[in-house]
Amino acid sequence: MSDFRETSASLLVLSNVPDEKVAAEIAHRLVEQRLAACVNILPAVRSVYRWPSAVEEATEVMLLIKTVQSRYADVEHAIKAMHPYDVPEIIALPIAAGLPAYLEWIAKTTRDDDV
Known part of the structure; x- marks a missing residue:
C-alpha cells in the first residue's frame, strides 16, 4: 500500500x-x-506555439486543476477523452x-469514498 502522504500529495494540473464551453465541461466532469x-x-490566455513546423497563435482558456497524485492518471484520462486537441x-x-x-481539503474532496 502506498504512503498516504505520497498518494495525497497535492498537484496543480x-x-x-479552445473555449469556455469545453473548459466548463471538463471542469464540471472533473469535480x-x-x-x-x-x-x-x-479566460483569454494568448498562446504562441510551434505546430507542427509553423509558429501559431491562439486565444485559449486555461484550466487550473487542483487534485492529488493518486488521481492524476484519471484526471489525464478524463481530459484527453473530452479535449478536442490532438495533443492537449x-x-x-x-x-x-x-x-x-x-491541502487537506483537496485530499479529502478527491477521495473515492464519501468520508
Missing part, C-alpha cells in the same frame, strides 16, 4: 482548451467525478507548500 477538488477557469496540454506541478487546511 494545467491545461489549455463531479471527484478527480479534482477545484478547477479555476481563466496536460502538465502537473507538485504543490510544494500551502495552507494545511486547504
Whole structure:
C-alpha cells in the first residue's frame, strides 16, 4: 500500500482548451467525478506555439486543476477523452507548500469514498 502522504500529495494540473464551453465541461466532469477538488477557469490566455513546423497563435482558456497524485492518471484520462486537441496540454506541478487546511481539503474532496 502506498504512503498516504505520497498518494495525497497535492498537484496543480494545467491545461489549455479552445473555449469556455469545453473548459466548463471538463471542469464540471472533473469535480463531479471527484478527480479534482477545484478547477479555476481563466479566460483569454494568448498562446504562441510551434505546430507542427509553423509558429501559431491562439486565444485559449486555461484550466487550473487542483487534485492529488493518486488521481492524476484519471484526471489525464478524463481530459484527453473530452479535449478536442490532438495533443492537449496536460502538465502537473507538485504543490510544494500551502495552507494545511486547504491541502487537506483537496485530499479529502478527491477521495473515492464519501468520508
